[in-house]
Amino acid sequence: MAKETLGKTVKQLKQERTLAKSAFTKQANYLGKAADGMIKHELQEEFSKLSTLARHVSDANDDYRAGLLAEAGTEEDEEVKLDKHQQAELERTMEECDMRLRDIREAVQSNLWPRYGEEEVDFAIQEAEEACDRAQASPITAINRDGYELQLERARRLIHDTTESLKDWEKWIPHDQIAHLKGRLKDLRTFGSNLEARRADFLTAQKIAEEERRGPEPQPTAVPQPVVRIKPTSLPKFTGFRRNFHRWRRDWESLQKQGEPTGSVEVKKFQLLDSC
Structure with a gap:
């Protein structure tokens, strides 16, 4: 039964659909007559209301259909069908609603778009x-x-x-x-x-x-190399006088360290050869 399935009787569902259709029709009549005198914001707002009411009609019509099916049996039962009169009446309700909505939409469009x-x-x-x-x-x-x-x-x-x-x-x-x-x-x-x-x-x-x-990139200039000038140094010479030997040796070793701190044998030989 419809009341056990949907919580409402078929009569109540039909009444709710009638109220939804009435509210939709009232808004459609108002907008159809007053559209020419409305400004942009009013046209958009009133048509939005009409679209919402059209959805209410669709929902109420679907609920009424479900109630009729519940009265006849169950929705899951493929054998349960509405009679031709009921089916035609449900379809006519939506066709009339859709047609009326299209007519009002054209009336609103003829005001909104050109203006x-x-x-x-x-x-x-x-x-x-x-x-x-x-x-x-x-x-x-x-x-x-x-x-x-x-x-x-x-x-x-x-x-x-x-x-x-x-x-x-x-x-x-x-x-x-x-x-x-x-x-x-x-x-x-x-x-x-x-x-x-x-x-x-x-x-x-x-x-x-x-x-x-x-401008052009500057060419790198050669960095002058520093010139190292070494002051000539005379080699200490041993004259053969024994008292001067230790001073000569000290001077010689000091000079040798300046030229070659490592004191390698090869350098000593070269220095000895040069002193001769």
């Missing part, structure tokens, strides 16, 4: 296109790099704003215009990508200008 959306989207695209044109016209020189970055940043922002504007208005754009507007947005994004790639040319121009300012 607000079309101008807003077209202006956003034009403004972004002009910003891209100005950036593209900037000569590629080192001095223009900072100015180009500012123009590019503005073009980026306007392209983003255009994308968001088209997204906001997409559901209200007539089918015969949507493809054209999306095509313009696609061209705009491609234009923006080309402008991004153009930044490399400005960086190259700046680098060339900096190299020209610095």
